Amino acid sequence: MSEKVYARNVEALKNGTVIDHIPAGLGLRILDLFELTSYGERVTVGLNLSSGHMGNKDLIKVENLVLTEGQANELALLAPKCTVSVIENFEVVRKQKLAIPAxxxxxxxxxxxxxxxxxxxxxxxxxxxxxxxxxxxxxxxxxxxxxxxxxxxxx
Ligand SMILES: [Zn+2]
Known part of the structure; x- marks a missing residue:
């Protein structure tokens, strides 16, 4: 996916987190395990989205939430290749590192x-x-x- 298309996908999110490139089928599991709907923030979930290089993927956007380092590392156990982007004022300000936790x-x-x-x-x-x-x-x-x-x- 080009950067431009990617930017268009995340532009609706002003502040928050985009978890992208989740293997298809794991999106709801991640939503559930990390209780991402429990914060009362708006959550957008895309399932079976087409993704050029990896077949289908799932995607989760959560407003006004940044995963803790611990959560990001736990996520590495489930979906080591997913990307976690922190969005501020409609822009990706950083990608969170996913490291397998001890x-x-x-x-x-x-x-x-x-x-x-x-x-x-x-x-x-x-x-x-x-x-x-x-x-x-x-x-x-x-x-x-x-x-x-x-x-x-x-x-
Ligand atoms: Zn046991």
Missing amino acids: EVTDLFACPNSNCVSHVEPVQSHFSVRVTEHDTKMKCKYCEKVFSKDIVVAVR
Whole structure:
């Protein structure tokens, strides 16, 4: 997509955040996980938008909200290649960096159905380790290690 087309897509947003290049199908999951509708701000979601180089994509715009560094890093686990643009006065003022976090708390449920985290009133907690071929997540409670794709797919 050219910069010009991109600018036209985001021009309706005066201040806020555009999460773009989300793999198609993950947009609603991201909306839900990060509770982006809970702030009372206007949220615009585009699903199955055409995107030249990656097939279809999803896109989320949230007014007057900037993701915390922690949220941006958690987003890296779900959609490492998405772009997060901070908009001020209709312009992209910066792109937020997405870095895989060392740990994630209270976001994903443990895939192990026997894990004590499902019955005790505790926040889920995973430590994250990036290996050559995969990103592994280890549950603090049952100490099982999962591929991050397994963990992020649990609902
Ligand atoms: Zn567990």
